[in-house]
Each structure stands twice: as C-alpha cells, then as structure tokens.
Amino acid sequence: MQKSRKYRYIAAFIFLGIGTLIFWALNICIGSVSITLPEILGTLTGQGNNEAVERILWDIRLPRTLAVTILGGALALAGYLLQTFFHNPIAGPFVLGISSGAKMVVALVMVFLMGRSIRVTSADMIIAAFVGAMLSMGFVLLLSRRVKGMSMLVVSGVMIGYICSAITELVVTFADDADIVNLHNWSQGSFSGMTWDNVKVMAVVVTVTFIAVFLLSKPLFAYQLGEVYAQNMGINIRLLRLFLVILSSILSACIVAFAGPISFVGIATPHLVKKLLGTVKPILMIPGCFLGGSVFCLFCDLLARTILAPTELSISTVTAIFGAPVVLWVMAKHKKERAV
Amino acid sequence: MKYYFKTEQMSVGYQGKPLIQKIEIGLNKGEILTLIGPNGAGKSTILKSIAKQLKLIGGAVYLDKKEMAQMSGTELSQRMAVVFTEKLKTELMTCEDVVATGRYPYTGHFGILSKEDDTVIEEAMELVHVTEIRNQDFTKISDGQRQRVMLAKAICQEPEIIILDEPTSSLDVKYKLEFLSLLQELRIRKGLTVIMSIHELELAERVSDRILCVNGEYVERFGKPEDIFQAGYIKSLFGIETGSFDEENGSMELEPPKGNADIFVIAGGGSGRSTYRKLQRERKVFVTGIIYENDLDFPTARALATEVIIVRAFEPVDKGILEQAKKAIDSCSKVICCREQFGSLEIANKELLEYARQSGKAVEIAE
Numbered sequence: 001m002q003k004s005r006k007y008r009y010i011a012a013f014i015f016l017g018i019g020t021l022i023f024w025a026l027n028i029c030i031g032s033v034s035i036t037l038p039e040i041l042g043t044l045t046g047q048g049n050n051e052a053v054e055r056i057l058w059d060i061r062l063p064r065t066l067a068v069t070i071l072g073g074a075l076a077l078a079g080y081l082l083q084t085f086f087h088n089p090i091a092g093p094f095v096l097g098i099s100s101g102a103k104m105v106v107a108l109v110m111v112f113l114m115g116r117s118i119r120v121t122s123a124d125m126i127i128a129a130f131v132g133a134m135l136s137m138g139f140v141l142l143l144s145r146r147v148k149g150m151s152m153l154v155v156s157g158v159m160i161g162y163i164c165s166a167i168t169e170l171v172v173t174f175a176d177d178a179d180i181v182n183l184h185n186w187s188q189g190s191f192s193g194m195t196w197d198n199v200k201v202m203a204v205v206v207t208v209t210f211i212a213v214f215l216l217s218k219p220l221f222a223y224q225l226g227e228v229y230a231q232n233m234g235i236n237i238r239l240l241r242l243f244l245v246i247l248s249s250i251l252s253a254c255i256v257a258f259a260g261p262i263s264f265v266g267i268a269t270p271h272l273v274k275k276l277l278g279t280v281k282p283i284l285m286i287p288g289c290f291l292g293g294s295v296f297c298l299f300c301d302l303l304a305r306t307i308l309a310p311t312e313l314s315i316s317t318v319t320a321i322f323g324a325p326v327v328l329w330v331m332a333k334h335k336k337e338r339a340v
Numbered sequence: 341m342k343y344y345f346k347t348e349q350m351s352v353g354y355q356g357k358p359l360i361q362k363i364e365i366g367l368n369k370g371e372i373l374t375l376i377g378p379n380g381a382g383k384s385t386i387l388k389s390i391a392k393q394l395k396l397i398g399g400a401v402y403l404d405k406k407e408m409a410q411m412s413g414t415e416l417s418q419r420m421a422v423v424f425t426e427k428l429k430t431e432l433m434t435c436e437d438v439v440a441t442g443r444y445p446y447t448g449h450f451g452i453l454s455k456e457d458d459t460v461i462e463e464a465m466e467l468v469h470v471t472e473i474r475n476q477d478f479t480k481i482s483d484g485q486r487q488r489v490m491l492a493k494a495i496c497q498e499p500e501i502i503i504l505d506e507p508t509s510s511l512d513v514k515y516k517l518e519f520l521s522l523l524q525e526l527r528i529r530k531g532l533t534v535i536m537s538i539h540e541l542e543l544a545e546r547v548s549d550r551i552l553c554v555n556g557e558y559v560e561r562f563g564k565p566e567d568i569f570q571a572g573y574i575k576s577l578f579g580i581e582t583g584s585f586d587e588e589n590g591s592m593e594l595e596p597p598k599g600n601a602d603i604f605v606i607a608g609g610g611s612g613r614s615t616y617r618k619l620q621r622e623r624k625v626f627v628t629g630i631i632y633e634n635d636l637d638f639p640t641a642r643a644l645a646t647e648v649i650i651v652r653a654f655e656p657v658d659k660g661i662l663e664q665a666k667k668a669i670d671s672c673s674k675v676i677c678c679r680e681q682f683g684s685l686e687i688a689n690k691e692l693l694e695y696a697r698q699s700g701k702a703v704e705i706a707e
Contacts, residue, residue, distance in 0.1 A: 087429060215449070217451070218444075218447070218449060218450055218451040221441075221444075221451060222444060224430075224431075225428050225429055225430065225441060226427070228393060228422070228424050228426045229422070229424075229426075231392070232391065232393075232417055232420070232421065232422045233413075233441070233444045234412070234413035234414040234416060234417035234418075234444075235413060236413055274432070278432060279432050280431045280432055280433070283450055283451065
C-alpha cells in the first residue's frame, strides 16, 4: 500500500514535469511566426543567425512562457491555500474577490501615477495589488464570520469582486485615452507584454513565497484536520492563519500586478492535482499545485494566443472554459457526499 | 501540591462570560475522572477549557506541578491527547493515515514518519483493533469504528493525560465495554490519566475513580462514585421527572402507571421483574409482595409498583406484614404469581397464593 502510493506520487510528478516541458516547447514554437526546435537551441546557445527569430524568441516568447509558468503556479498555489484556509473546496483568489480587489487598487494607483507622468515600476504594482488583495481578504474574513456554508462565502466573494470591478471600470472610463488601452487589456487578464524585468521580479517574489508555503506544509496538514485537532497537535492557529492570509495575498497580488485577474485556475487546479496525486498532504500538494497550475496556464495561454490568431483571446475566457466544468464537478461531488 | 492534575478555582465559559465557576479538581496519576450531568450543562466546555481550546475565565490548571497556561503547544501536544465530538476533517485519508497523525508532535519539520513512529502506529492500531480497517477511507467507516480510530490516534500521541468528550456515545455495548477496559489497561500499563464525559451513568460509576457532577453555575459534587451515587441524587442532578434511576444498581425504569391497583403480583428472587415491566408497558397498576429488601426484584418493584409489601433483609415475615399483604389482595381482582414453586423460607408467599385462590381471585401463573 505505502509503496504503491509512493510510485503514484513519483509518476504524477513525472507527468507534470513532462507536461511543463512539452508546453514550454509548444508555447515557444507556436505563434504568428513558427520557430523550430533547432532554431531555439541555436539561439539559446548563441549560434543563431536569424535576427528576427532571435528577437521574437528572446523578447517575446521566452519571457512570456516563463511568466505563464511562474504566475500559473502561483495562482494554483494561492487557490490551494485559500481552499485550505476556509475549508472550502470552491475558494480561490478570483471567486473570493481578492483578485478584483487587487485589480482595483492597481488601477487606481496606475491612473493616479500615469496622470502625473510617473513611471510605474513592477514593485509599485505588486505593492498596490497586495494592498488591494488584503483589503478584499479583510472583507471576506469579516463576512466569513457571519455567513455559514461554503456557497454563501463564495457568493459574498463574488459580490465583493463585482463592487471592485465596478469601481475599476469607473476609474478606467475616466482615465486618459493613452492609459485606457493599456489598462483595459490588463484588467481583462492577459499574459501579453511580459518583459525580462517583470519575470525577474515575479520569480523572486514567487520563489520566496513558495519556499515559505512549503515550510508551512506540516502545520498546514494539521490545520486541514480541523482547528480543534490542529490545536491539540501544538499548532498556533492564529499565527498560521495570519501566515496563510499574507502568503495567499502576496501570491494573488503578484499575479494581478503582472497579468490582471485570471479566473478558475486557482479553484480548479488544486482539485485536478488532488485527483492526480490521490492525497491532500500539503507536502505533495504544494509543489504539485504549482506544477499543475503552470501546465494548466501554459495550455490555456497557448490556446488564447493561437485559436483566433492574430487576435488574442483574454486568458480568462480560455481558463473558464476548462476550469468552470471542474468547479461544477467538485460542487456536484460535494453535494452527493453530504447527502450520504 | 500533592495532585498530578489539579484545577484551582477554574472558571470556564465563552467570551468572558463564566458558565461554571470555581471548579476544583484533584487527580492522582493514572486516575479516571468522569464528568456527568444533563445536556448543555457545560461538560464539553470544561473539557475544552482543560485542553486549552477555550481560554480560562479564571483560575488555573496544573499538570504535574506545571501550570498549563505556561506550556508550549508542542509540550502540551506531547502530554495531552484529545478526542472531541467534532469530526476530524479528512480527505483521501485511510484510517492508518489518521492514526499516524497522532505522531505529529514527534516528527521533524516536514512530518516524515520514522521506523519508530511506524512501530508505535502499528501497536496503537493493534490495541484498539482497527488493524483490519487500516486501508479503508476514514470517511467511509462507521461511527463506532471512527471512534476507535480516533482513540488509536490519541494513543499514538503517547500522552500522559487524555481528554475524551462522550467517547462511548456511538459505540455498541461490546465496544463500550472494550473501550473502557482499554482505558483501564492504559492507566495500568502507562499510568494514563483520563478525563472524560460520559452519558452512561452505570458505566461511569463502574469505571471512574472520581466523578464530577456538572449542573448549573457551580460544580454540584466531586468525589468517589460511591459518594456520588446516593439514593435520589441522580434524579435531582438530571431533573428526572418521568421514570426513575436506581443509584444502587445503575438501572433505569420507565414511569409507572398511576391509579388504584387492581393486580397483586407475588414475586421474589428476581422472578417478578419481567412481569412488572410487562404490566408497566400495558399501563396496569399493581401492588407486589412480599419481597425482601435485598431481593433482586426489589429495585424494580419499588420503581414500578404503587405499593411494595416489604420485609427487612434476613428477618422472618411477621403476622402484621402477612395481614397487610392479604388486605392488599382483597382490594385487587387479580393475582399474578411469578413463583413456580416456593422455597422453605417463602412460606408467606405460598400462603398468599392459597389465600388468593380461596377468596376467588383470578389467579394467573406467570410463565
């Protein structure tokens, strides 16, 4: 029994790893200009001779692919943390309104700073998004004390999301013409226009957060069993909850700052990964969710770019098509289990 | 301080409002304390406060001379295990996984189990007989099995003291007895101290070294079972209005029918109990006698008959009592005799049966 489980875990991680590699290759190769694998290798090893290919690869495809990998993973991880925190299988940064809160504050800051012709840095964006995420999270936490049941919490989150989105729309409408295009694209959620600078910043933020989350895997496991028993296992529940709130907000903020709000990855991926691994142990779920989120987003971004090329779909359109059915399946399963 | 576990002026409650105040408990190592009392009296509140799940409103709790408020989470988790009525939330976890979570306070930073941990887990599962269901999903087993798995988990924690909230409520009689025997075994083998709440009074009386009666703002009684189970006390503790509880024997009877008795039951030696209960079910009022005070029939007779004609233990039946019984038969139209034959010291009852026949009463011999 124990042995077969171990093999399953190994197989699952190999599967996710290979998936990531395959989608890396596909995301880099496919596009308005097709690039072959030998060309990629040539460019990477510095022996390329095609200037145009090199530019596309180096300035567009590579940073974008890496950004999708990092942010996709972060998104799934944020979803997993929120689901654990609320003991709620349909929680996620998007449905709880955390992404929208982050979006709102980022939009406000951007319009304010751009209006004064001040350059907005990645760090500004992340901090603004973090403030917004914490703001929404604060509301959700207040509401979670009053509303009982998992669906009510999600409905509250969706409402918070609507309010934040409405305010964002209002801000965008009154912004200068030049800003609108930029803001509009971003507020719909998109991985386009990633630069190496962006990738560097997100890599640092997400790596540090990931390590912090991974170090919490033991108390998280206890927390999953319910607070009564976690407390008896020596866990400082308040501190752990505080960490969870902060870490999931940082992750959500990082995603929103660079790619805008992206729906369904955060809710759906943890369930798919759980199914794949056959366990909920955080020590496996944390890296598993990260990889799963990466693969899921790489796949969705590929479709978003290519289906209606040269027009690019908003990423949330694609993630919703594949993510929403998973959420419905989870809800149906839950109802059934409760009825038994 | 001579006690191993002690509470000093402990007040418990919610949100700063005391529910039960000034609780004084003292236990030696390896003793079993049971909390009894009506629903909603605050047994769980006391247990949760002792386990530091709820903040004390006042006073202090000491374990092995150390105030529990000063203990770190890890120290507490290595010394105290709890099984509460809250369900353990699990997903995709086998029973073995659940038992293994008991090792949590002893594992390293990433919670990887060592060989020694595996041995402890194995032993704990053996001890409570859950080895056969080790690979089953924890959410898909019965309540009784779940309770035993939870106990195995608690044992895995290798605690010095264990807090159990209604541990026996979902167990059938076999596992109830087994569960309590197991607690006794653990206290002897490992010096485990037990604090639990229990609804089965007869079991509480048998297993406990100390009993705490929870009712109202203050603890009503704290002491040895024999001091607690005194005639009439349980009725007042629980506010029993219909039926009765017999403290001496730990048995309950339903509410007796009221009115004028029309049936006289001749019984003794435990032969009458089933007839008494049958009459109670049929709502028939009856008188019974002549019964010795130490007879097996006596507790049931006292609970169900409108009148019991009694003789003091180890004394002969005197004329007065016999006359009293005959008078009672006179006022009834029917006599039920539960005795197939009378022993040489039951001449009085034999005489009663003959008297009933002579005076033309409908006589029925109970099977």
